[in-house]
Amino acid sequence: MDKTTLKLLGGWLLFGVIMCLLPLVVSTGTLRILIFAHFLAIFAMSWDILSGRTGYISFGHPFLIGIAGYTTAILSFRYGVPIYFSIPAAVAATMVGGTLFFVPALRIRGTYFALVTLAFMEILYQMTKVVAPKVTGGTRGISGIETIVTGAVPNYYLTFAAMFVIGLLLWLLVRTRIGIALSAIQMDEEAVKSAGLNTTKLKLFAFMVSAAVAGIGGAFYVHYLGSIAPRGIFEINFLFTILIAALIGGAGTIVGPIIGAYFLTMLLEFLRPVLPGMERYFLYGIVALVVYVYQPNGIHSLLASARRHLSVGKS
């Protein structure tokens, strides 16, 4: 591993230590909020490894998350499958779903691809309501799903660990040559082919990793909430939250979506007393606009340039 990677790994370690000590000083209420930030970070990273890297913009991530959530919910709740089996099965099912996602990416990109993925989400939404409602629970969904651990502190550690491990692995992954090859696809897919690389294989890889991460996140999410309902998952605001977290944090960086997820979750929480209803979502647009005008590459890049300024100032 090169020197910069080792140095930055120190940053990850520090982040890990701080987050592990946090339950000693903050309230369980705050921990509950952070748990949501962890899930959001997982979903935003899943989006980032696909869309932030390769430029194939997904508007359909709730489709992947929904497959995972419903698979593990149905298996464990309806058929009594133990969760240590239903969760891996859900991740596998999500990867199959990711392959469906991948089919249009063989032919189309840009806005068209984004719209097709949105359609995937809508189709699954309608299906959960009408196809076999006895199994899916229809519009009401399923509740009383087994949880993995109980209590704010254990859930905080569980979700943090999942988010941290996924984040670290993805971050290491994009620092390899495959990360460069995937971002080359975003810049000029034809030129990647002329460089002798099989873009289909590379894209499929990105889709599979993205789906696996969405699958893990989606399954854990359902087992944390103890319930699943179509309106909670296949919802445009849920999709926007994921996109905005990745974008304001800094797409294509993996670290960015984590920062974005914490930032957005905390922001919404602070605004709760002022704006209790849905108008909070209105703020997404404003926050995204402000960040875009000021720093199109997101908070991650703001922090990076601040760090450079500081180290220049020191020397």
Add this chain to the structure above:
Amino acid sequence: MAEPLLEVRDLHKSFGGLHALRGLTFNIAAGETLGLIGPNGAGKTTVFNLIMNELKPTAGEIRFEGKNIARLATHARVKRGIARTYQVPKPFGEMSVAENIRVCMATDDLWKLISGRPDEAAERDIGQSVGFTDQQIGVQPSELSMGDLRRLEMARNIAVRPKLLLLDEVFAGLTLGEIAQISELLVEKKQKEGLTYIIVSHDLRALAPLVDRVLVLSFGALIAEGSFEEVINDEGVREAYLGQ
């Protein structure tokens, strides 16, 4: 005679009603340098697009090392040993020169891409071989001049280790000094590695010392073929160029 490296048989390409190539046939032997000239819109770039499978031919056959390559995708043709430069350089815009070279050196084996480390020394060697300084290797294409961008096109193509290199207007927009440098590099690569070239160029003076043979295209048809002197003294060729 040895088998030709590349054989093009009766190649046609239509874009709707426009017949851009009308039955082009030619061979190129290993180690040979072929010039491909013709007025604007004659179909030169289209020939490259078809050889690389960036466009599908309407009819005709392309054989490389004796095998029909019709079924091979672009990346597979590159792996067999054919590479091209673009008339308008197409670098990866948000990557350094070294990273541009890195993508072109990458293998198709995903696991090796993840586990292996980039060969930075080889990247630097390739960069230097086309005339980049160590400082330039770290900069992004937006900071490069046209001459440097053409150099980068060359570097990326050398990085894929081709046998046959298709060069589309590599001299356009360059100073005489830069033209001399690129020409020298082409000659050197050919001597060292036995590379075969097809060179498209409007700059006939730059082309003349490099080519063994020249093909002249006009409106998608081959109108002359022979040594450089033969074709530029050809009546039909003069007419095609003046007539445009």
